[in-house]
Amino acid sequence: MAEASPEVTAVLLAKGFCDLHDRAANDGSAVQQDASLPPAARRALSMLSGLSLSAGIADDLGASVHTAMDLACGPFRDWGLPQFRPPFRHADVVLVERDLGVPTADCRELARAGGSEAAALEEIHHEALRMALKDYPARERGRAYTSIREFVVRNPAVRDEDLHRFLVEGGHAAAARTIMSFYRPVPQAALHGGVGRRCAHCGSLLWPDRDAASFPDGRCRIRQCRLANPTPAKRDDIEAPGLWRLGTNAVLAYWVGPGLDEIRIHDALKAAGRKVVLYPQADAADVGVDGLDIGIDVKTYASPVVLAARLSRSIGRLDMFARRILAVPDDKLDLNPRYLQQLRDAYQGQHALEFMTSSQAIRELSR
Numbered sequence: 001m002a003e004a005s006p007e008v009t010a011v012l013l014a015k016g017f018c019d020l021h022d023r024a025a026n027d028g029s030a031v032q033q034d035a036s037l038p039p040a041a042r043r044a045l046s047m048l049s050g051l052s053l054s055a056g057i058a059d060d061l062g063a064s065v066h067t068a069m070d071l072a073c074g075p076f077r078d079w080g081l082p083q084f085r086p087p088f089r090h091a092d093v094v095l096v097e098r099d100l101g102v103p104t105a106d107c108r109e110l111a112r113a114g115g116s117e118a119a120a121l122e123e124i125h126h127e128a129l130r131m132a133l134k135d136y137p138a139r140e141r142g143r144a145y146t147s148i149r150e151f152v153v154r155n156p157a158v159r160d161e162d163l164h165r166f167l168v169e170g171g172h173a174a175a176a177r178t179i180m181s182f183y184r185p186v187p188q189a190a191l192h193g194g195v196g197r198r199c200a201h202c203g204s205l206l207w208p209d210r211d212a213a214s215f216p217d218g219r220c221r222i223r224q225c226r227l228a229n230p231t232p233a234k235r236d237d238i239e240a241p242g243l244w245r246l247g248t249n250a251v252l253a254y255w256v257g258p259g260l261d262e263i264r265i266h267d268a269l270k271a272a273g274r275k276v277v278l279y280p281q282a283d284a285a286d287v288g289v290d291g292l293d294i295g296i297d298v299k300t301y302a303s304p305v306v307l308a309a310r311l312s313r314s315i316g317r318l319d320m321f322a323r324r325i326l327a328v329p330d331d332k333l334d335l336n337p338r339y340l341q342q343l344r345d346a347y348q349g350q351h352a353l354e355f356m357t358s359s360q361a362i363r364e365l366s367r
Contacts, residue, residue, distance in 0.1 A: 005047075006051065006081075006083040006084060006088055007089075007090070008047065009044060009047040009048055009051060010076060010084075010090045010093065010110065011110055011111070011113065012040050012041075012043050012044035012047060013041075013044040013048070013068070013072065013095060014095055014103070014106075014107045014108075014110035014111040015040040015041075015044075015111040016037075016038055016040040016041030016042075016043075016044045016045075017041070017069065017072060017095050017096055017103055017107060017111075018103050018107060018108060018111045019038035019040055019041060020037075020038060020041060020065075020069075021101075021102060021103050023038070025250075031065060031066070031069070033064060033065050033066070037065060041065060044062075044068075045062040045063075045065060045068060046062060047062070048061050048062030048068060049061070049062030049063065050062075051081055051083050051084075052081065054083075055081050055082050055083060057080060057081065059080070061079065061080070061081065069096060072094070072095035072096040072107075073094065073095075073096050073097070073098035074094060074098075075091060075092050075093060075094050075302065076088065076090055076091050076092070076093055077091040077092065089303075089305045090110070090303055090305065090306065092302050092303045092335070092336060093106045093107070093110065093302055093303045093306060094106060094107075094302050095107040095110075097223055097249075097253050099207070099219075099221035099223075100221055100222075100223075100249040100250075100252055100253045101249060102249050102250055102253045102254075104223075104253075104302070105254070105258075105299070105300060105301050106301050106302050106303050106306045106307075109301065109306050109307070109309065109310045110306055113306070113309050113310075126283060128178050128181070129145060129148060129149070129175070129178060130145070130282060131178075132174065132175035132177070132178035132179075133145060133174075133175060133282075135174040135175075136174060136175075141282065142280070142281060142282055144171075144172065144175070145279060145282045145283065146277060146278050146279045146280070147170055147172075148170075148172065148175065148179060149255070149259075149278065149279045149283070150263075150278050150279070151166055151170075152179075152182055152247065152251060152255055152256070152259075153255060153256050153259030153260075153262065153263055154203065154263065155203060156202060156203055156204035156205075156222070156246065156247045156251075156252055156256045157186070157196070157198055157203060157204055157205055157238070157244060157245070157246050157247070158183070158244065158245055159243060159244055159245075160243050160244065160245060161243070163179075163180075163183065163245060167179060181248075182247060182248060182251045182255075183245035183246060183247055183248065183251075184245065184246055184247075184248050185242070185245065185246070186205070186238070186241040186242070186244050186245070186246050187246070189207070189208075190205045190207050190208075190241075190246070191208075191241055192208055192217075192218065194241070195237050195238060195239060195241070196237065196238030196241040196244065197217055197218055197234050197235075197236075197237055197238070198234065198235040198236050198237075198238060199220040199222075199225060199232065199233070199234070199235060200233035200234055200235040201220065201225050201228070201229040201233060202220060202222055202225040202256065202260055203235065204220055204221070204222050204225070204246070204247070204252060204256065205218075205220070205221070205238075205246060206218030206219060206220055206232055206234060207219060207220075207221055215232055217232055217233075217234040218232065219232050220232060221252065222252055222253075222256055222257045222260075223253075223257060224257040224258065224260050224261070224300055224329060225257070225260060227329065227331040227335075228260065228329060228330070228331055257300060258286075258298055258299070258300045259286075260329075261298045261300070261327065261329050261358045262278065262286040262287060262298045263278075264358060264362075265286075265287050265296060265298070265327065265358055265361055265362055266278050266287050268362045268366065269287070269289060269362065269365055269366060272362075272365075272366035274289055274290070274365060274366070275289065275290050275291070276288065276289050280292075280295070281317065281320065283317075284316070284317035284318065284320050284321075285297055285317070285318050285320075285321060286298045288321070289365060292320055292321050292322060293321065293322050293323060294321060294322070294323045294324075294325065294365065295318050295320065295321030295323070295324055295325070296325045296326075296327055296361060297315070297316075297318050297324075297325070297326055297327070298327045298328070298329075298358065299326060299327075299328055300328065300329055301328075302332075302335075304332075304336070304339050304340070304342040304343035304346060305342065305346050307328075307343060308342075308343050308345075308346030308347045308348070309346070311326065311347055311349050311353065312346075312347055312348040312349040313349075314349075315349060315351050315353065318351075319351050323354070324351060324352065324353050324354065325353070325354045325355075325356060325361055326343075326353050326354065326355050326356070327356050327357065327358050327360075327361045328340070328343075328355075328356075328357055328358070329357070329358055330357045330358055330359050332357070333357060340355050340356070340357070343355050
């Protein structure tokens with residue numbers, strides 16, 4: 001029998017995990033090892049078992065969906081299968097955000113590249129906000145979009161009174177229901193003896209960690225924040241967490257995490273005297289510089305190959321800008337020094353793009 005293709009297995013795993021998450025998000029279904037598993041997940045597990053057998057490893061990695069989901073919280077290279085180690089082109093891909101329990105951007109893109117029908121949750125939130133803004137006067141929609149996105153990214157955890165003040169004083173009553181849906185009550189599991197702790201780096205919460213000796217104040221669950229700041233730091237305590245709201249897992253993963261570098265670039269260029277705006281033209285880019293002269297998009301994909309495939313298919317409305325910059329967090333080069341070169345080599349799109357780290361973009365445009 002022919003060995004299962006590692007490439008196809010990876011794509012089906014991505015699609016299967018997206019399908020499982022979407023179903024759980026829609027109807028609260030628990031993940032069970034039975035006939036209720038989505039077809040893509042069942043087929044992926046079967047192929048994973050085949051790869052395990054072919055590799056001669058002791059454990060059948062496809063025997064349990066829960067085992068596979070736990071492995072999916074780390075890069076393919078660490079699954080214990082020789083077929084998933086370099087030069088496998090998806091070796092660096094992580095499929096599931098361990099702490100937030102949602103598919104990563106790499107996972108969603110890999111699923112779509114393989115013909116998945118999985119919903120792109122990031123786009124769902126964008127579209128929900130755009131729909132809410134239809135009740136605004138046309139000339140105010142762009143400003144309102146920027147204002148709301150920026151508020152959420154800068155305030156992953158927020159006091160109820162500050163959130164309501166933003167809605168009222170910002171003139172966002174028409175979008176209040178949608179904005180409120182981006183937040184949830186602070187979970188009890190996030191508290192330390194009834195007290196919340198805010199991350200000094202991103203403003204989200206520090207959750208209690210099993211390794212309390214190493215992380216006495218807890219750890220941030222936003223992956224991009226942890227990568228950029230390996231040592232957790234506490235900003236302050238939240239003595240009355242019942243009066244606070246926390247972003248939903250999807251908002252933390254798809255808006256706040258990538259938004260950390262967007263805010264960093266925006267603030268640095270503004271301090272340098274550049275004319276900058278966040279999310280111009282209702283998210284045509286993450287950062288706009290000098291009107292439509294320069295557009296910067298920030299992507300946090302673990303795999304440059306997956307990101308290149310995404311960009312080769314479409315750069316979205318970034319093509320509105322005369323100069324187009326694709327920025328990635330600095331830590332991508334710490335993990336893979338050839339990340340930018342691999343991204344350049346794999347990109348086959350029709351539009352000219354410049355690839356930089358966030359720090360490189362700041363230096364380049366601050367001159």
